[in-house]
Amino acid sequence: MEQNKKLSYSCKIFSVWEEDVLLQNGKTTRQSWIEHRPTVAVIPVNDKNELLLIRQFRIPAKQNLLEIPAGSMDHGKESPEKCAGRELAEETGYRAGSLVQLFAGYLLPGYCNEFMYFFLAQDLVYEPLTPDEDEFIEVLPTSFARAAELLKNGEMVDAKSALGIMLAENYLNGQTSFS
Known part of the structure; x- marks a missing residue:
């Protein structure tokens, strides 16, 4: 489940996103990932x-x-x-x-x-x-x-x-x- 998603960087090949993710144990973590x-x-x-x-x-x-x-x-x-x-x-x-x-x-x-x-x-x-x-x-x-x-x-x-x-x-x- 995603929450608070933010675009950190974008170019013609990919974008880098950061978002708060609610984990299965109920805790939230901040993760970065590449959209390609x-x-x-x-x-x-x-x-x-x-x-x-x-x-x-x-x-x-x-x-x-x-x-x-x-x-x-x-x-x-x-x-x-x-x-x-x-x-x-x-x-x-x-x-x-x-x-x-x-x-x-x-x-x-x-x-x-x-x-x-x-x-x-x-x-x-x-x-x-x-x-x-x-x-x-x-x-x-x-x-x-x-x-x-x-x-x-x-x-x-x-x-x-x-x-x-x-x-x-x-x-x-x-x-x-x-x-």
């Missing part, structure tokens, strides 16, 4: 059964990271599927002939309401969109075996990418999706 638009993550797999990973510099991590394509949905203006297609085209230059939702869930529910949809993208066709002006991305076709090595060796440290790759590999090996 829903997001998507796309696991693109080409006709050679390679993942299309991307490498880009991430300011908060202060390093280039290997990731799967991902991004935020426009404020209520697009579906998760439409957002997945847009992010895939912007970040890799490919359009998916087939999109399968593998999973959807909260990323960090202890302090953020960001909800992410994971999609497997196949039947890829090269049709690039103009990338965001602040994104400088390198596309790296990578086998599933190599991606596993990158994760094991700590060369890929993005958690959403680890989950997405495992979901896609399980799905492609006959396990049904979790959505």
